[in-house]
Amino acid sequence: MSSSPLYYAKILLFGEYGIINDSSALSIPYGNFFGSFKFFPSDSATEEQLTSNQHLRQFTDYLKKMPVTEEFFTTFDFERLDADIARGLYFDSSIPQGFGVGSSGALVAAVYDNYSTNKIDPDTTLNINNLPKLRHQLAVMESYFHGKSSGMDPLICYLKIPVILQSGHSLNPITLPESKAGSSxxxxxxxxxxxxxxxxxxxxxxxxxxxxxxxxxxxxxxxxxxxxxxxxxxxxxxxxxxxxxxxxxxxxxxxxxxxxxxxxxxxxxxxxxxxxxxxxxxxxxxxxxxxxxxxxxxxxxxxxxxxxxxxxxx
Structure with missing residues (x-):
């Protein structure tokens, strides 16, 4: 694996919980926190690196059990992923876990981006029609961490652009009003x-x-x-x-x-x-x-x- 790109945290400005019940949601990437894949030296791994590596292995085992269906049609290069985990792959992240800014979403995005063999690519194959499919696939992956996922967190971490979900269904990338030195x-x-x-x-x-x-x-x-x-x-x-x-x-x-x-x-x-x-x-x-x-x-x-x-x- 060549050098891994960065996967930013996210902030859900509006839509917490209501997103599960067809409300609209607005989520943005947050570049102050981010993570990326790295390899640790075999003779000097920290406890944190070893723990991340072990969690990756457990997550991979979960993904291997996921049936490929019409809705979840993602396949992975498990041979390469297993080999990378064996030689010290870990997710080096500054995103605090359990703080609502997408720590698991960034990891899901990283695994999908680097190891899916048929991913929907933001630069080449992403369009308005397959955006909901992408969100669903990422939601299925993230359900490993939370039991139920809307898919919005890993979607933002993967696309790295603001996205609006309207009435629980219609997804669209958007441009936020320009940030300016106002009083608000x-x-x-x-x-x-x-x-x-x-x-x-x-x-x-x-x-x-x-x-x-x-x-x-x-x-x-x-x-x-x-x-x-x-x-x-x-x-x-x-x-x-x-x-x-x-x-x-x-x-x-x-x-x-x-x-x-x-x-x-x-x-x-x-x-x-x-x-x-x-x-x-x-x-x-x-x-x-x-x-x-x-x-x-x-x-x-x-x-x-x-x-x-x-x-x-x-």
Whole structure:
């Protein structure tokens, strides 16, 4: 294998959980974290490298058991993959695991890109018709890590461009409004603890068994989420923050167990002061929290103790 390309982290700006229930979603690559395949020296491997190598072997064993069907028609060069694992292949990644920024998605993208024998190539064979097929294949692969995957994380990590999923079905690459030195900002807050994606998704699926919750999700969460995406892409700042406040309050009320307890007061402070609004970044339970502020400089004194990291200004 020649030098491996980089696979960036991703940030799901909108659509967490609702993506499983036909809401729209907007996801972007995040270049501050990334991973790539490397080989470790046989005589001086670190424990971290050995662990990554072992996880690759287990993931490969899982892929070998996946039946090739009309929906999942990906085949892999397992002979080459097994040989590379045997000589020290590992995924060298700065993407923190369990933080909602696509650590498993980047690994899935890397395996698919480097070892699929019939991959859909972004530069040559990708088109609007096979984009959903690509997402489905990557979702099947990532299900190894989380039990259920939308496929959006590895898709963003693989394509390395922003993608919008509309009403749970229609996928389209998009161009974000140009980032500029405006007063508004999107930022990340590190909760200081990894989330447990599998347990959080399981909790959500349990809630989905309740008809009343399903109606709330469809009639309120999806409505606010989709309105946020539309306003953001159209540059409608007032409409964006109006719906962000509704979305943030809804998440605090109905996804409360997914918000780390030590951030509850900050979450409510944003809703009370209207200086910023917080939402989940990924499945929650830990990891990063995503924030939006109409005037970040004004809100910074409230956020400063939490070391916010600005990822986009507008």
């Amino acid at each position: 900002a999107i930022f990340l807050i590190n909760s200081g603890m990894p989330g447990k994606t599998h347990s959080m998704v399981t909790l959500f699926m349990e809630k989905m068994k309740n008809e009343g919750f399903r109606k709330l999700l469809k009639n309120q969460f999806v409505k606010y989420n989709d309105a946020c995406i539309e306003a953001f892409l159209n540059g409608e700042i007032s409409g964006l923050f109006k719906n962000l406040k509704k979305l943030s309050r809804w998440v605090f009320t109905h996804f409360n167990p997914m918000i780390p307890e030590h951030l509850h007061s900050l979450w409510l402070q944003g809703l009370e002061t209207n200086q910023f609004y917080l939402k989940l970044c990924g499945s929650g339970g830990g990891g990063f929290i995503l924030g939006f502020s109409p005037d970040f400089d004004k809100a910074h004194h409230l956020l400063k103790p939490y070391n916010p990291e600005v990822i986009y200004r507008f």
